[in-house]
Amino acid sequence: MIELQDIWKTYADGTTALQGVNVLIDRNEFVYIVGPSGAGKSTFMKLIYREEVPTKGQISVNGFNIGKLKHRKIPYVRRNIGVIFQDYKLLPKLTAFDNVAFAMEVIEAPRKQIRRRTLEVLELVGLKHKINSLPAQLSGGEQQRVAIARAIVNSPAVIVADEPTGNLDPETSWGIMNLLEEINFRGTTIVMATHNKEIVNTLRKRVIAIEQGSIVRDQQRGEYGYEI
Numbered sequence: 723m724i725e726l727q728d729i730w731k732t733y734a735d736g737t738t739a740l741q742g743v744n745v746l747i748d749r750n751e752f753v754y755i756v757g758p759s760g761a762g763k764s765t766f767m768k769l770i771y772r773e774e775v776p777t778k779g780q781i782s783v784n785g786f787n788i789g790k791l792k793h794r795k796i797p798y799v800r801r802n803i804g805v806i807f808q809d810y811k812l813l814p815k816l817t818a819f820d821n822v823a824f825a826m827e828v829i830e831a832p833r834k835q836i837r838r839r840t841l842e843v844l845e846l847v848g849l850k851h852k853i854n855s856l857p858a859q860l861s862g863g864e865q866q867r868v869a870i871a872r873a874i875v876n877s878p879a880v881i882v883a884d885e886p887t888g889n890l891d892p893e894t895s896w897g898i899m900n901l902l903e904e905i906n907f908r909g910t911t912i913v914m915a916t917h918n919k920e921i922v923n924t925l926r927k928r929v930i931a932i933e934q935g936s937i938v939r940d941q942q943r944g945e946y947g948y949e950i
């Protein structure tokens with residue numbers, strides 16, 4: 723499903739963020755990516771959703787060799803990868819409904835299907851009563867739920883979540899985790915970078931630890947393993 727083979731990433735300023743990363747993530751896994759600040763976690767995530775390309779090595783996601791993808795094929799691959807960010811990244815002038823619907827409009831889904839599916843996913847995340855609210859009228863947890871609805875609306879095979887609970891209080895964070903578990907249960911592979919020790923040590927999953935650009939630990943039902 724996701725395979726990285728000897729992946730190296732050096733940014734334009736010469737910073738090497740990943741060095742020789744090899745990993746295989748199967749369909750339907752739920753994986754935490756942990757490690758100190760600056761270790762390379764976000765870079766790892768960005769390579770998976772093709773925000774960055776590797777300097778060396780091969781990445782395949784869902785059977786596509788995404789490091790070598792032709793530009794016109796990028797939207798096609800992105801449709802199969804939902805992305806969730808720490809700061810939600812909703813469009814501020816669009817309602818909750820329109821933020822989610824937009825993700826289907828860009829892939830030119832039929833109008834009727836957009837309405838039906840958008841309402842369906844907003845209901846799944848518990849926000850059917852807020853469909854006409856703008857992001858500024860929603861709490862952080864609600865905004866993240868809209869972002870999750872947007873990430874799943876095109877039924878992607880993979881969700882990449884970069885510190886999805888980073889801006890949320892503990893109770894709201896647990897609500898977001900329940901939702902991600904439900905989405906995983908329904909058959910979506912989830913890769914989640916996090917600094918949240920309590921979540922990792924409570925909802926036990928596979929843990930991949932990255933330090934200074936290399937994988938230093940890969941454990942099933944692993945622990946967070948850092949003090950912060």
Ligand SMILES: Nc1ncnc2c1ncn2[C@@H]1O[C@H](COP(=O)(O)OP(=O)(O)OP(=O)(O)O)[C@@H](O)[C@H]1O
Binds near residue numbers: 758761762
């Ligand atoms: N666009 C960029 N240009 C140059 N260097 C970068 C760029 N993005 C990240 N880096 C550097 O690459 C290294 C890895 O960064 P990355 O954001 O992947 O770490 P991280 O593990 O996600 O950190 P954090 O937990 O703080 O989010 C760091 O040294 C960082 O400064």
